[in-house]
Structures are given as C-alpha cells and as structure tokens.
Amino acid sequence: METVESLKPGVIKEIYALIEPHAEKSIAYFYGRLFAENPRLRTFFPSSMAAQRRRMSDALSQITASSDNPETFTRLLSRLGREHRKFGIAPAHYDAMGRATLATLRAYAGESWTAEMEAAWTTMFDTAAAIMIQAAEDDAAQAPPWWVGEVVEHDRRTPDIAVLTVRPNEPLPYRAGQYVSVQTARWPRVWRTYSIANAPAEDGLLRFHVRALPAGWVSGALVRHTRAGDALLLGRASGGMVLDAESGRDVLCVAGGTGLGPLKALAEEALRTREDRDVHLLFGARTPADLYDLRALRALAEARPRFHVVPVVSEGPAFGGVRGPVSDVLDRFQDWTGHDVYVAGPPGMVSRTVMNLQELGVPTERIHYDPADR
Numbered sequence: 001m002e003t004v005e006s007l008k009p010g011v012i013k014e015i016y017a018l019i020e021p022h023a024e025k026s027i028a029y030f031y032g033r034l035f036a037e038n039p040r041l042r043t044f045f046p047s048s049m050a051a052q053r054r055r056m057s058d059a060l061s062q063i064t065a066s067s068d069n070p071e072t073f074t075r076l077l078s079r080l081g082r083e084h085r086k087f088g089i090a091p092a093h094y095d096a097m098g099r100a101t102l103a104t105l106r107a108y109a110g111e112s113w114t115a116e117m118e119a120a121w122t123t124m125f126d127t128a129a130a131i132m133i134q135a136a137e138d139d140a141a142q143a144p145p146w147w148v149g150e151v152v153e154h155d156r157r158t159p160d161i162a163v164l165t166v167r168p169n170e171p172l173p174y175r176a177g178q179y180v181s182v183q184t185a186r187w188p189r190v191w192r193t194y195s196i197a198n199a200p201a202e203d204g205l206l207r208f209h210v211r212a213l214p215a216g217w218v219s220g221a222l223v224r225h226t227r228a229g230d231a232l233l234l235g236r237a238s239g240g241m242v243l244d245a246e247s248g249r250d251v252l253c254v255a256g257g258t259g260l261g262p263l264k265a266l267a268e269e270a271l272r273t274r275e276d277r278d279v280h281l282l283f284g285a286r287t288p289a290d291l292y293d294l295r296a297l298r299a300l301a302e303a304r305p306r307f308h309v310v311p312v313v314s315e316g317p318a319f320g321g322v323r324g325p326v327s328d329v330l331d332r333f334q335d336w337t338g339h340d341v342y343v344a345g346p347p348g349m350v351s352r353t354v355m356n357l358q359e360l361g362v363p364t365e366r367i368h369y370d371p372a373d374r
C-alpha cells in the first residue's frame with residue numbers, strides 16, 4: 001500500500017498550479033466525466049452542484065497544501081472520510097473518482113502532463129482514498145452515518161429568524177461551539193452546516209439559530225417551511241471553536257446576528273465549567289428588532305451574575321444602548337487582553353473583529369473563530 005511518506009509534495013503542487021487557473025471549469029469537467037461514466041453516482045449528489053463544486057475546490061487546495069506534512073494530510077483526509085459517510089460513499093466509488101480525476105488532469109494540463117505527474121497523482125489519490133476509507137470504517141464502529149432529528153419546537157423570532165429545537169433519535173456527541181450538517185426533506189442531498197446553540201445537556205436536545213438568506217435553500221426551508229414534528233437529517237459534529245479546557249481566563253464572546261448560536265453554547269459551557277469567571281457577550285445586530293434572543297440571554301444573565309450581556313445595534317439611530325458595528329465597539333469597555341475571545345458572525349464582521357482585537361493587544365492564540373468556508 002502507498003504510504004503518506006511516499007507522497008511527492010513538490011510534484012503535487014506543480015500539478016495544482018497547472019490546474020488552479022482553470023479550477024472552476026476543471027471541477028465541472030470532473031463531475032461531468034464522473035457522472036457520464038458512472039450514471040448511478042449522480043443520485044448521491046443534489047440537483048444543483050454549485051456548493052459541491054466549491055467544496056471540492058476547497059478540499060483540493062487543502063489536500064495539496066498539506067501534502068508535505070504527513071500528520072496534517074492524515075488528519076484532513078480522516079476527517080473527510082468520516083464526513084463523507086453521510087453521503088453514502090462506499091469504498092468502490094473511490095476507483096471511479098480516481099479515474100475521473102486523472103482524466104480531468106490530463107485534459108487540463110495538456111502537454112505539460114508528464115509520466116512523473118501521473119505517478120505522483122496516482123500515489124496521492126490512492127493514499128488519500130485509503131485513509132478516507134479506513135477513517136470511515138473506524139467511525140462506523142462508533143457512530144451512525146447520520147442522525148434523524150425531530151423538530152420539537154419551531155420558534156419564529158423575526159420574519160427571517162427561527163430558533164429550532166431538535167431531538168436526535170440517539171445521542172449526538174458534540175462540544176459547545178461545534179456545528180453539524182443539516183438536510184431537510186425539502187432539499188434532498190443538500191447539506192448545510194449550522195452551529196449548535198446550546199451546550200450539551202442531559203435531555204440531548206439541540207438548538208439552532210437560523211436566518212433565512214435570500215439564496216439559502218436550506219435556511220429558507222428551516223425558517224419558513226419547517227414545523228414541530230418534522231424530521232431533519234443531522235451529520236456528525238465538527239469544528240475547532242471550543243473552550244480551552246486548561247484555561248481559567250475570563251471569556252469574551254463577540255456575536256454578529258445568528259453568529260450568536262455557537263457563542264451562546266460556549267457561554268453556557270464556560271459558566272458551567274467554572275463558576276469563578278466572568279463571561280461577557282457582545283450581541284451585535286443591525287436593528288433592535290434583530291436582537292432576536294435578547295430576552296433569553298437576559299434571563300440567563302439574571303440567573304448567573306457573572307454573565308454580562310451587551311446588545312449592540314449598528315443601524316438603529318433611536319436605540320438607547322451601545323451603537324455601531326459590534327466589531328468596532330470593543331474599545332469602549334474594559335481591557336480584553338487577559339481574556340479568551342470567541343467570535344462568530346458574518347465573515348466581514350469576524351475578520352474586522354479579529355483585526356481590532358489584535359490592535360487592542362489580545363494575543364492571536366487566544367482569539368477563536370471558525371473559518372469562513374467551513
């Protein structure tokens with residue numbers, strides 16, 4: 001069997017550089033080729049392939065970048081292997097995918113394609129497939145490929161935002177701050193990730209804060225077309241924005257809109273694990289009406305005196321509280337340099353908040369957030 005040590009990262013990166021300028025077209029060609037040769041594989045994918053093509057492109061760039069680091073490469077491919085279980089991918093499908101990737105590379109690299117590249121790519125693909133298959137097999141001994149969740153409550157907080165409470169058919173293990181993939185009956189095979197908005201609890205219930213986006217198939221279905229009693233499919237939990245268990249530092253959470261979800265879970269967990277620390281939550285919204293969870297947060301703050309909630313509104317001139325983009329008001333409070341900081345919200349808000357925190361002297365390693373393309 002090929003091993004991670006036999007990868008040729010230099011050649012893999014050369015191949016990637018040849019293909020990258022044609023990334024979009026070559027990925028469309030890859031799926032076209034895959035489905036033409038294996039029509040049954042088409043049924044594993046949603047009718048619109050746009051998101052899938054984006055995911056494939058991200059995965060390729062990450063795999064290429066990690067090909068010179070066996071540990072990162074193995075960790076990445078193992079995660080992909082586990083995550084692909086929910087798509088119903090079986091070991092036999094990897095051969096078909098391997099053939100389609102090679103055909104794509106030959107077509108797009110043209111005359112630059114060499115025998116050395118063909119060998120390096122084949123080794124890389126076989127190694128990657130072996131790691132994915134093994135990780136999926138190991139995972140199958142511990143967890144189902146997906147969970148069925150029953151919506152037990154659907155609370156429409158604003159015309160665009162709903163808070164869903166979901167009961168999985170069996171315990172779904174996760175850590176506060178993590179997210180899961182969700183599929184609705186309305187859009188078969190379309191999976192989107194949503195952060196779990198509560199810390200793990202004995203009743204096993206999961207809460208999700210969802211805003212219906214104009215082009216959001218799944219978010220629109222979850223907010224507007226889902227009722228108590230409906231079933232959802234849920235994938236395994238992932239994500240690295242979790243509490244630093246070793247740290248006793250105070251915690252600052254900076255939330256933009258429904259980015260509040262994972263931060264509420266983290267705040268609950270932080271308060272539960274150490275009663276002697278302060279947890280500040282800045283909850284940013286565009287208008288006062290968008291502060292969709294303020295009542296629940298205030299109730300929590302009343303029960304937990306060391307929990308401090310500050311609503312921040314960016315487009316409400318009449319709002320009596322703190323006004324401005326939540327990313328830009330951090331210097332109006334106390335010194336945050338001794339805090340663990342967690343940030344979630346729109347990508348622009350997250351990057352601006354991180355930049356401002358760094359300028360205020362918060363060490364980078366204490367600022368936690370999810371990548372925008374999770």
Ligand SMILES: NC(=O)C1=CN([C@@H]2O[C@H](COP(=O)(O)OP(=O)(O)OC[C@H]3O[C@@H](n4cnc5c(N)ncnc54)[C@H](O)[C@@H]3O)[C@@H](O)[C@H]2O)C=CC1
Pocket residue numbers: 195211255256257258259260261262284285286290312313314324325326327343344345346347348349350352369370
């Ligand atoms: N784990 C995570 O990181 C999670 C992220 N999200 C993301 O959070 C976002 C929530 O969206 P909405 O509720 O529509 O938020 P929104 O667009 O209503 O904005 C919320 C807050 O962020 C500020 N803001 C928005 N864009 C900004 C920018 N470019 N620079 C500085 N501040 C900015 C607004 O002023 C407001 O205070 C979605 O993009 C969603 O994908 C949601 C859940 C979890």
